[in-house]
Amino acid sequence: SKYEYVKSFERDDSLLPNTWLVVRLDGKGFHKFSAAHNFEKPNDKNALDLMNQCATAVMNEINDIVLGYGESDEYRKILTTIVSLFSSNYVFHWKHYFPAKELLYPPSFDGRVILYPSDDNLRDYLSWRQADCHINNLYNTCFWALVHSGKTKSEADDILRGTVSKEKNELLFSNFNINYNKLPEMYRKGSVLIREEIEVTTVNEQGIEKTRQKKTVIVLHTDIIGEKFWKDHPEIEIIIVLNK
Amino acid sequence: SKYEYVKSFERDDSLLPNTWLVVRLDGKGFHKFSAAHNFEKPNDKNALDLMNQCATAVMNEINDIVLGYGESDEYRKILTTIVSLFSSNYVFHWKHYFPAKELLYPPSFDGRVILYPSDDNLRDYLSWRQADCHINNLYNTCFWALVHSGKTKSEADDILRGTVSKEKNELLFSNFNINYNKLPEMYRKGSVLIREEIEVTTVNEQGIEKTRQKKTVIVLHTDIIGEKFWKDHPEIEIIIVLNK
Amino acid sequence: SKYEYVKSFERDDSLLPNTWLVVRLDGKGFHKFSAAHNFEKPNDKNALDLMNQCATAVMNEINDIVLGYGESDEYRKILTTIVSLFSSNYVFHWKHYFPAKELLYPPSFDGRVILYPSDDNLRDYLSWRQADCHINNLYNTCFWALVHSGKTKSEADDILRGTVSKEKNELLFSNFNINYNKLPEMYRKGSVLIREEIEVTTVNEQGIEKTRQKKTVIVLHTDIIGEKFWKDHPEIEIIIVLNK
Amino acid sequence: SKYEYVKSFERDDSLLPNTWLVVRLDGKGFHKFSAAHNFEKPNDKNALDLMNQCATAVMNEINDIVLGYGESDEYRKILTTIVSLFSSNYVFHWKHYFPAKELLYPPSFDGRVILYPSDDNLRDYLSWRQADCHINNLYNTCFWALVHSGKTKSEADDILRGTVSKEKNELLFSNFNINYNKLPEMYRKGSVLIREEIEVTTVNEQGIEKTRQKKTVIVLHTDIIGEKFWKDHPEIEIIIVLNK
Numbered sequence: 001s002k003y004e005y006v007k008s009f010e011r012d013d014s015l016l017p018n019t020w021l022v023v024r025l026d027g028k029g030f031h032k033f034s035a036a037h038n039f040e041k042p043n044d045k046n047a048l049d050l051m052n053q054c055a056t057a058v059m060n061e062i063n064d065i066v067l068g069y070g071e072s073d074e075y076r077k078i079l080t081t082i083v084s085l086f087s088s089n090y091v092f093h094w095k096h097y098f099p100a101k102e103l104l105y106p107p108s109f110d111g112r113v114i115l116y117p118s119d120d121n122l123r124d125y126l127s128w129r130q131a132d133c134h135i136n137n138l139y140n141t142c143f144w145a146l147v148h149s150g151k152t153k154s155e156a157d158d159i160l161r162g163t164v165s166k167e168k169n170e171l172l173f174s175n176f177n178i179n180y181n182k183l184p185e186m187y188r189k190g191s192v193l194i195r196e197e198i199e200v201t202t203v204n205e206q207g208i209e210k211t212r213q214k215k216t217v218i219v220l221h222t223d224i225i226g227e228k229f230w231k232d233h234p235e236i237e238i239i240i241v242l243n244k
Numbered sequence: 245s246k247y248e249y250v251k252s253f254e255r256d257d258s259l260l261p262n263t264w265l266v267v268r269l270d271g272k273g274f275h276k277f278s279a280a281h282n283f284e285k286p287n288d289k290n291a292l293d294l295m296n297q298c299a300t301a302v303m304n305e306i307n308d309i310v311l312g313y314g315e316s317d318e319y320r321k322i323l324t325t326i327v328s329l330f331s332s333n334y335v336f337h338w339k340h341y342f343p344a345k346e347l348l349y350p351p352s353f354d355g356r357v358i359l360y361p362s363d364d365n366l367r368d369y370l371s372w373r374q375a376d377c378h379i380n381n382l383y384n385t386c387f388w389a390l391v392h393s394g395k396t397k398s399e400a401d402d403i404l405r406g407t408v409s410k411e412k413n414e415l416l417f418s419n420f421n422i423n424y425n426k427l428p429e430m431y432r433k434g435s436v437l438i439r440e441e442i443e444v445t446t447v448n449e450q451g452i453e454k455t456r457q458k459k460t461v462i463v464l465h466t467d468i469i470g471e472k473f474w475k476d477h478p479e480i481e482i483i484i485v486l487n488k
Numbered sequence: 489s490k491y492e493y494v495k496s497f498e499r500d501d502s503l504l505p506n507t508w509l510v511v512r513l514d515g516k517g518f519h520k521f522s523a524a525h526n527f528e529k530p531n532d533k534n535a536l537d538l539m540n541q542c543a544t545a546v547m548n549e550i551n552d553i554v555l556g557y558g559e560s561d562e563y564r565k566i567l568t569t570i571v572s573l574f575s576s577n578y579v580f581h582w583k584h585y586f587p588a589k590e591l592l593y594p595p596s597f598d599g600r601v602i603l604y605p606s607d608d609n610l611r612d613y614l615s616w617r618q619a620d621c622h623i624n625n626l627y628n629t630c631f632w633a634l635v636h637s638g639k640t641k642s643e644a645d646d647i648l649r650g651t652v653s654k655e656k657n658e659l660l661f662s663n664f665n666i667n668y669n670k671l672p673e674m675y676r677k678g679s680v681l682i683r684e685e686i687e688v689t690t691v692n693e694q695g696i697e698k699t700r701q702k703k704t705v706i707v708l709h710t711d712i713i714g715e716k717f718w719k720d721h722p723e724i725e726i727i728i729v730l731n732k
Numbered sequence: 733s734k735y736e737y738v739k740s741f742e743r744d745d746s747l748l749p750n751t752w753l754v755v756r757l758d759g760k761g762f763h764k765f766s767a768a769h770n771f772e773k774p775n776d777k778n779a780l781d782l783m784n785q786c787a788t789a790v791m792n793e794i795n796d797i798v799l800g801y802g803e804s805d806e807y808r809k810i811l812t813t814i815v816s817l818f819s820s821n822y823v824f825h826w827k828h829y830f831p832a833k834e835l836l837y838p839p840s841f842d843g844r845v846i847l848y849p850s851d852d853n854l855r856d857y858l859s860w861r862q863a864d865c866h867i868n869n870l871y872n873t874c875f876w877a878l879v880h881s882g883k884t885k886s887e888a889d890d891i892l893r894g895t896v897s898k899e900k901n902e903l904l905f906s907n908f909n910i911n912y913n914k915l916p917e918m919y920r921k922g923s924v925l926i927r928e929e930i931e932v933t934t935v936n937e938q939g940i941e942k943t944r945q946k947k948t949v950i951v952l953h954t955d956i957i958g959e960k961f962w963k964d965h966p967e968i969e970i971i972i973v974l975n976k
């Protein structure tokens with residue numbers, strides 16, 4: 001039709017090949033959202049598990065996405081499909097993680113694509129996120145321990161202002177008998193999702209066992225700043241890190 | 245931290261000011277999705293109402309979005325937040341439109357932003373979509389009438405191949421006694437969502453009536469190719485058109 | 489060859505259709521360049537005429553460029569070809585405008601493309617440049633009058649700091665007997681190049697006169713902020729403004 | 733001023749950090765240009781030396797450019813300044829390489845920036861250009877040998893159509909007694925410009941010799957596809973390859 005020329009206003013925004021593609025999501029107004037749904041402070045295990053479930057779903061679709069849009073590998077399709085999938089999974093799986101809590105309104109996320117040319121850039125990106133997770137969690141752990149013990153939020157902020165990590169660790173230990181390093185790794189390190197070959201054993205109708213390798217998404221809560229993780233997983237293709 | 249430099253790899257992709265910003269969503273694998281959920285053919289009223297509900301939710305948030313990201317007006321944030329909101333609303337409101345039907349898996353959408361410099365470009369874009377809606381719906385109405393009457397899908401395709409609109413109208417009328425122009429406008433014209441001032445009357449505690457103007461999202465199924473719509477709505481700011 | 493895949497790393501950067509395309513050039517290190525070549529202060533007529541000559545040459549090629557790259561209308565080709573042409577013309581025509589002065593080293597220019605969606609945006613852009621030209625030229629005229637009369641550069645700066653236009657006009661008139669509004673329009677308004685139909689009369693071998701219309705580039709030094717210019721030239725396609 | 737808002741329409745197009753930045757220039761209408769100036773076929777030594785001179789000039793400025801625009805490292809500035817410098821140098825140095833030949837009109841070049849994330853991508857890019865140079869030059873050498881011996885251009889094309897390298901080498905040897913591998917390397921390999929530390933010895937006023945290292949641009953005509961070049965020059969920062 002004579003209107004079809006408008007299609008020519010679409011711009012091509014394909015991504016530079018041979019770079020690491022990072023997609024970063026950020027909940028919109030999640031302070032309000034986590035307050036509205038009474039998430040436990042400083043960490044709500046179910047809320048974090050739900051996020052990991054969404055990330056797992058994205059990773060299970062992501063081969064499809066990459067396959068489906070492989071030739072054009074367009075920025076917008078990869079980015080928007082991931083954001084969309086993450087969002088619909090969040091609502092879809094909510095009731096499993098919060099059986100007793102109704103979802104009050106649909107949440108949303110913004111997303112961005114960032115390209116990293118070298119392996120070192122990617123590792124530095126992931127280290128940045130994990131270091132950030134540690135700093136935030138240590139602060140939040142202290143903050144909510146103080147608030148739960150009766151301080152107001154602004155008193156808690158005042159007490160923590162200017163303190164270094166060592167002081168925060170001591171505060172937790174001497175005031176609340178919390179050994180920070182004993183807290184669950186999920187809270188301290190965030191979550192890393194990778195695809196790994198695992199052995200799967202099935203028994204067929206004749207009762208014969210069969211073992212084969214299968215790629216599965218696994219969720220780790222482990223240090224990714226040091227060398228060990230990278231020596232153990234030299235062949236990582238796709239990785240997702242969540243630290244809130 | 246020494247890792248923070250990785251933030252500098254993010255690219256600015258702000259949008260050209262003073263242009264019409266169109267966001268276009270497309271369901272991923274919706275052929276399969278609509279089959280899996282047994283949507284009525286050629287049009288499932290509930291499925292379309294659910295889409296309109298999602299679009300309404302996006303429009304109700306969109307002022308916020310535009311406000312919130314107004315200064316930076318970044319491409320990715322507007323686009324990804326809209327896609328995210330639409331997706332989570334789809335799952336959130338599913339049970340209202342399909343109380344008897346379980347949502348089998350979370351759907352997803354891809355999205356794109358297109359900029360149109362002039363009012364005429366925007367009108368041509370919307371006309372393109374509405375003309376497309378008409379062509380598709382006329383075809384689908386014939387196709388499913390034939391299939392419901394006992395033809396196979398490939399027979400139906402063969403019968404329709406090469407026919408012009410007039411012939412399709414006649415086929416519907418003489419074979420199925422369907423007057424195409426009497427079918428619901430939602431199916432033939434798609435849906436247009438605009439924000440309009442409507443009069444709202446409230447009664448306060450003293451029983452006194454108060455009437456005020458309030459901006460509300462309304463859903464229209466009307467011609468937007470001709471002049472009339474644009475004369476009636478000269479001040480449209482934000483508009484969403486859905487035609488599947 | 490197996491190396492050819494590297495071509496796929498080139499990104500498409502085509503421009504949004506239906507917008508005004510402005511290309512803006514800026515001499516690199518032209519303070520030093522104009523000092524090295526002893527340009528007259530505050531304005532060197534030959535240096536400005538040379539710039540206009542280069543712009544004319546670009547405009548004479550520009551139909552070709554737009555024609556040649558019309559389908560792809562790629563950003564880089566239009567931009568870089570214009571910058572390249574302007575630069576080589578500058579060196580090529582130097583000796584015509586400065587017959588007694590050797591070009592000491594090859595100058596260079598950076599260039600940028602800016603898109604303006606509406607006619608008003610374009611007019612505002614051009615008004616911005618012409619207003620800038622006026623402000624700069626008034627200042628420079630005062631500055632160099634003071635310096636030529638024996639002040640040092642920093643004394644001249646001190647005298648002018650904080651003065652408004654009216655005070656600068658008075659300073660010129662009372663101290664140097666210069667009526668600023670009588671100075672050549674090229675210095676006060678900059679140059680605008682447009683293509684205009686002019687009548688060309690030729691005499692053939694039989695001595696018969698023949699008159700025809702021909703599109704020619706003309707250089708104007710006139711106000712483009714007010715309405716008059718735009719009423720007189722409603723059909724401008726390509727325009728170049730130089731104001732230093 | 734109220735017009736200044738138009739500056740906000742400029743888009744940021746900074747380049748992805750930590751990638752190899754390749755700038756590729758292409759003469760506009762150089763078939764016509766080389767015909768108009770009677771360049772020797774298949775290779776005009778002066779024309780190639782002039783190109784190398786321009787590339788050298790760009791490399792001598794390029795530290796400045798990178799320094800000057802280092803923070804913003806904007807796409808357009810690096811690209812357009814290089815194109816501009818190359819163009820003005822071409823006209824500036826013309827008379828040195830063609831003292832007896834007048835430059836008839838100013839030439840122009842288009843330019844593009846391409847980013848390569850890995851060292852291997854860069855090497856493949858350079859290998860692609862050098863392989864291309866070889867293929868073109870072998871063909872052109874045969875073509876012009878045939879034309880100079882009295883064939884028409886279309887006869888020459890017919891003879892060469894479908895021949896492989898070995899056949900072209902034999903044609904040159906048996907018909908024209910040309911050993912292709914003995915032709916100047918500049919024609920067969922193109923030119924590579926690198927910056928190298930060389931020893932410079934100066935004698936001061938007291939007659940005392942002083943030797944120091946100095947970074948200088950040198951022009952090589954050598955294989956860059958194999959390992960040797962890269963072993964000999966592990967620390968290349970900036971490289972320009974010209975092969976026509």
Ligand SMILES: Nc1nc2c(ncn2[C@H]2C[C@H](O)[C@@H](COP(=O)(O)OP(=O)(O)OP(=O)(O)O)O2)c(=O)[nH]1
Nearest residue numbers: 026027028029030031032034040041042043044244
């Ligand atoms: N684990 C945990 N996370 C929390 C808690 N309170 C807030 N958060 C998370 C939710 C959000 O992802 C994040 C808030 O940081 P943001 O800067 O993204 O703020 P918010 O999402 O409210 O606003 P935004 O729309 O992103 O600008 O912190 C908490 O008590 N525990």
Ligand SMILES: Nc1nc2c(ncn2[C@H]2C[C@H](O)[C@@H](COP(=O)(O)OP(=O)(O)OP(=O)(O)O)O2)c(=O)[nH]1
Nearest residue numbers: 270271272273274275276278284285286287288488
């Ligand atoms: N109203 C209506 N829409 C249908 C029916 N069957 C399919 N559709 C819609 C759903 C989709 O939006 C659209 C299918 O077109 P697409 O080209 O987007 O295909 P699909 O979504 O399957 O694949 P994609 O992942 O987008 O490449 O048609 C139907 O029976 N009735």
Ligand SMILES: Nc1nc2c(ncn2[C@H]2C[C@H](O)[C@@H](COP(=O)(O)OP(=O)(O)OP(=O)(O)O)O2)c(=O)[nH]1
Nearest residue numbers: 514515516517518519520522528529530531532732
């Ligand atoms: N007409 C005139 N123009 C002058 C005079 N002195 C300098 N200019 C011009 C030459 C330049 O285009 C401009 C200098 O402004 P810029 O901000 O572009 O500085 P410049 O080119 O030196 O440095 P850049 O490499 O562009 O950062 O002013 C003068 O005495 N008369």
Ligand SMILES: Nc1nc2c(ncn2[C@H]2C[C@H](O)[C@@H](COP(=O)(O)OP(=O)(O)OP(=O)(O)O)O2)c(=O)[nH]1
Nearest residue numbers: 758759760761762763764766772773774775776976
């Ligand atoms: N060394 C040499 N180069 C030649 C000869 N004839 C043409 N060339 C070069 C000049 C040009 O750089 C190139 C022509 O290839 P292009 O595809 O760039 O064509 P041209 O520049 O004419 O058109 P364009 O404006 O780039 O589309 O070949 C020749 O006899 N010897």
Ligand SMILES: O=P(O)(O)OP(=O)(O)OP(=O)(O)O
Nearest residue numbers: 026110112251254316318321
């Ligand atoms: O949103 P923040 O504060 O977590 O920080 P950011 O997401 O890196 O910044 P922005 O959203 O402005 O890109």
Ligand SMILES: O=P(O)(O)OP(=O)(O)OP(=O)(O)O
Nearest residue numbers: 007010072074077270354356
């Ligand atoms: O996906 P289609 O077939 O509706 O058509 P499109 O979305 O305009 O094309 P693409 O998804 O390839 O941009």
Ligand SMILES: O=P(O)(O)OP(=O)(O)OP(=O)(O)O
Nearest residue numbers: 514598600739742804806809
């Ligand atoms: O270079 P200036 O100072 O004339 O100002 P600009 O060119 O608008 O700024 P930039 O060169 O930094 O884009």
Ligand SMILES: O=P(O)(O)OP(=O)(O)OP(=O)(O)O
Nearest residue numbers: 495498560562565758842844
């Ligand atoms: O111009 P060519 O034919 O040498 O090939 P190219 O420059 O790679 O192609 P284009 O100019 O169309 O980008």
Ligand SMILES: [Mg+2]
Nearest residue numbers: 025026027244
């Ligand atoms: Mg955040």
Ligand SMILES: [Mg+2]
Nearest residue numbers: 025026027110
């Ligand atoms: Mg953010």
Ligand SMILES: [Mg+2]
Nearest residue numbers: 026027028029
């Ligand atoms: Mg957030």
Ligand SMILES: [Mg+2]
Nearest residue numbers: 269270271488
């Ligand atoms: Mg579609």
Ligand SMILES: [Mg+2]
Nearest residue numbers: 269270271354
């Ligand atoms: Mg599509």
Ligand SMILES: [Mg+2]
Nearest residue numbers: 270271272273
């Ligand atoms: Mg679809």
Ligand SMILES: [Mg+2]
Nearest residue numbers: 513514515732
């Ligand atoms: Mg300037």
Ligand SMILES: [Mg+2]
Nearest residue numbers: 513514515598
């Ligand atoms: Mg500048």
